[in-house]
Amino acid sequence: MRPQLLRPTLSSLLALSLAACYALHPPDGGGETAFDGTRSFNPADVALPQGYRIEAVATGLTFPTGVAFDANGQAHVVESGYAYGEVWTAPRLLRVEASGRLVELARGGRNGPWNGVAALGEHFYVAEGGELEGGRILRISAAGDIQPLVAELPSMGDHHTNGPVAGPDGKLYFSIGTATNSGIVGLDNAKFGWLKRRPTFHDVPCADVELNGQNFTTPALDASGHPVQTGAFHPFGRASRPGEQVQGQVPCSGAVFRLDPQHLRLQLVAWGFRNPFGLAFAPDGRLYVTENGYDNRGSRPVWGAPDVLWTVREGLWYGWPDHVAGEPLSLPRYRAPGQPELQSLIARPPNPPPKPTARLGVHSSSSGFDFSRNPRFGQVGDAFIAQFGDLVPETGKVLAPVGFKLVRVTPASGRVEDFAVNRGAQNGPASKLGHGGLERPVAARFDPSGENLYVVDFGVMLVGPHGPEPKPGTGALWRIWRESEP
């Protein structure tokens, strides 16, 4: 380098260093804002690629999480009945009339969240998250009769029973998220609320695993504050030993399952996911899931872990709790500031983790999604993923809101592009931007014609000093369609 360029170059590098000095920047998550209780809806506040349009179809929903369509193509949404911050309401299945009027078909008990809905034959099927009593898959008739098909699924922790989606084989596919962030029950789980209710609950592997015996020390939950040690796949306060064998079982944590709705046979499809919240079948019949990545919290925090879009291959282990997107957590890039480098919890991985289909935004909460099938909508074969948005500072730190939009992913290349985003000088939820656009998209599903993409918008969830603050009645259902080709 020429000498006369050296000083300005070094100066620029200094400036870049300062700009890149993560620790110096104040956090600025999407939920770190105020909300006066009134939400407006203005399609003009949502930017889409040329030729696409959006409208709000129904509003006033409370914690909606999924949409499905009956044989007549009429939309039905589920309200979850539970939101982080431990707010309990009634989980419901609602028919959305053309006018936007909501008609209740079924109402559940206090065991939400209802995390999604699928239509198969004459029935609807709902994944009941199971925060209090364990997860269930429910069959709901057109008359609103609710019948559990499977129950007591191990989903009373941080993450729940998710889906379901109907497969081309006529079976139901659903998932169970993990109890913990990264395999160790800790004080962060007490903050979620469940650890004090169920002090012995923990993650369960789907196959036998041998542990390395790493334990993590935290104060006890009681007033004593005595230090306790907790190992992987163990209850809080129970240590593990090197070489210890933990027996696998089905159902289990962090896994995808197949359920025959006629014979009620439950089968494990794949495991080693963290929270595989979204499930969808591509036009070629392959099953994909979106996995919410590790957070920078708890006894074993992970920094900078992306969310992931996976192709699900039967029988494989996908890496949790020791890998992210096919890479080992021991890489320096995943070490949380001020923390030691991560070591594996499992001594012998069941298989080398697969490579992902796509890597998605860190803390974006990539959730429900669907694949385009109709050339009239365009982008056939691409996935349209709803990103619920960050829950900073509960999950880590970001410099600006992440998520709060829909992205389009081309599975063959892994290319990720914005599809539906709020207008404004920066990205973020409508509440933070002060307009009538998207708040927290949580699910996306094409109607049977394939011409309309319905987006379930959970509504306002702030993140305050005591954690998440969800706002009832602020959810919505949007419709996106293509009016003209560019």
Place this chain on the structure above:
Amino acid sequence: MSCWAGFRTSAMAILLAALTACGSARRSEPIAGPLTNSDPVRRGAQVYSWHCQECHPAGETAIGPALNNKPLPDFLIRFQVRRGLGAMPSFSKEKLSDEDLDNLITYLKALRHNAPHP
């Protein structure tokens, strides 16, 4: 160069960097229209999706700073990608070849120059 002149140069560089980072970083297709569809831009977009967008989605601020509103010269981008900087990891030639890096830079420049709709 005297100490004072060196300090002045550094301060100007820092100020310039700060000022150039003040504009909005929004350049994605819904906001600013599609990018040119050349091979290097397409390949660069793919490289970006695999290695960069999880921390800099659409080139905007997220867990990492925005890239779209900073006129970084090519050699600095290469330096930062190969060496890492602060919380940003480094990307070796095994992980990101020279050809990939060339295409990535082409894409970054196309994204930076993608003007938002009026």
